[in-house]
Amino acid sequence: MKKSDSSNLATRIEKIFMELLAIKSHTGTTGERDIEAYLYQELRKSDYFRANPEKLGMYPLKRDSLKRSIIWGLVKGKGKKTIVLLHHHDVVDTFDYGILKDHAYNPIKLANKLKHIEIADEVKKDLEAGEWVFARGAADMKAGAAIQIALVEEYAKQQGLEGNILIVSVPDEESLSTGMREGVKLLKDIKKKFDLEYVLLVNSEAHQRDEEDKGIFYEGSVGKLMPVIYVRGKKTHIGDIFHGFNPIVLLSQIVANTELNTAFSDVEGDEVSPPPSWSFCRDTKKCYDASIPEASGGYFSILTLTRTPKEILAQLQKVCDESFEEVIDKMNENYSKFLSKSRESVKKLPWSINVKTFSEIYEEAIQYSGDAFLKDFEDTTNELIVEIQKNKINIPESNFVLIEKVLEYVADRRPIVVIAISPPYYPHIANKDFKKLSKTVKEIGKRINDIAQKEWKETYNKKNYFMGISDMSYVALHHSDEVIPYIGPNMPLWEKMYDIPFEAMRDLSIPVINVGPWGKDLHKFTERVHMKDVLEKTPVLLDTAIKWALSETQLSEQ
Ligand SMILES: [Zn+2]
Incomplete structure (x- = not known):
């Protein structure tokens, strides 16, 4: 990305991020519908989706009393290779904010209020440094959502894009993952309708660090x-x-x-x-x-x-x-x-x-x-x-x-x-368990680390499992003979009000990666995200990963 492009991108990410934070999209409430309407409208504003309305959609969940939907948009470039960008748009509730809960969606007010209460030294330090945005959903995961949307808008402007980008925004991740469990069928439908080949699913949940200059990306989920x-x-x-x-x-x-x-x-x-x-x-x-x-x-x-x-x-x-x-x-x-x-x-x-x-x-x-x-x-x-x-x-x-x-x-x-x-049941997923993995997917971590080293002298280490539990669990299924016969028959509510599309997951079988900004204290009232990551670093890492995964791919036995 050129310098001028990246500063425009940063401005755009920040705007979307602040607007997303302001919408109270508590999981399991109609607030999720409000954020869905916003996401759909924002994507629809782009020239690309105005000219290609059939590539943008609101996919309603079946039998959902809250009438929530998955928002999706496909930027079609050359060839079949497609990257799926996944995020969730619900957040956990704000009870832990106590008397500050009315400010949980307003980062400026919340930061002012936090200055006057008893908080841990590390939180105080981050508050004073001014590099962090504090809010419910800041790290989990409206920052990741804003970055993905702004990137999709950028790709939609490009002529002759190599490959395709499909963005999928799901509800209910913090509860039963109804959004993603139903999203599996949507992914299959879109794949068939537009004749796509899914090469990688990229999630952007925040990562937490043990050391300041060591980022983490995940090639799977617990x-x-x-x-x-x-x-x-x-x-x-x-x-x-x-x-x-x-x-x-x-x-x-x-x-x-x-x-x-x-x-x-x-x-x-x-x-x-x-x-x-x-x-x-x-x-x-x-x-x-x-x-x-x-x-x-x-x-x-x-x-x-x-x-x-x-x-x-x-x-x-x-x-x-x-x-x-x-x-x-x-x-x-x-x-x-x-x-x-x-x-x-x-x-x-x-x-x-x-x-x-x-x-x-x-x-x-x-x-x-x-x-x-x-x-x-x-x-x-x-x-x-x-x-x-x-x-x-x-x-x-x-x-x-x-x-x-x-x-x-x-x-x-x-x-x-x-x-x-x-x-809910979440199967573990890890790229290392895929029998066939393309060379590009295998080497993607090296690319991420190389660019982080070159640009900011930061190390990015790979972990096989995101420990925070995520919707990545539902885009593949390994050892299905030790899963399918044991889950449904032992789950009293199976197929009555809960199910998992095991067969469709096995058909999809998409490798995954989670690249997201640095966050701290997820699900706590001191939840925060590092803004240099949100506006600058993570978009570069994601862009690098996406471009690399869409470059020439050969299947190779692992
Ligand atoms: Zn999350």
């Missing part, structure tokens, strides 16, 4: 699986306690055996996925009485770099079996002590290990109860969906209701642990 654990015990009066089985104790044991357990961390080179952590855990007691509860349930998240759902379910089954055994042993030990205190002969309790997956109990219910079960399950699901839409129950908790419903229809009445999976 996976996330949310197991749901439901424990049915045996209810009894507390005066008759050895006739019961306390589900709280077993769930607690499972929590203790999984929370921060690094056996669940994947290691890939020097990248390690954080160990699991529980988000929710409680019993199902509705009101007080002098008995132990009937059941308990909880859910947690497992981040993956390499393990498939098949492997994780096997690992969970083992941990739950062991936890069950530990609890029974402990109960027997206490029972023996109790009996000997009352001088009775020692007996064993009747409990045995009983751990099943949701798909197993679902099959049992069909075998045992047939159509009566299926009808009741469907009615219950439909009622639940209404409750979820009215925000009376959230999606992870709704799984407990459906598991209970299935257990009503099976013959097994013993204490049981049921393992299920809750939406």
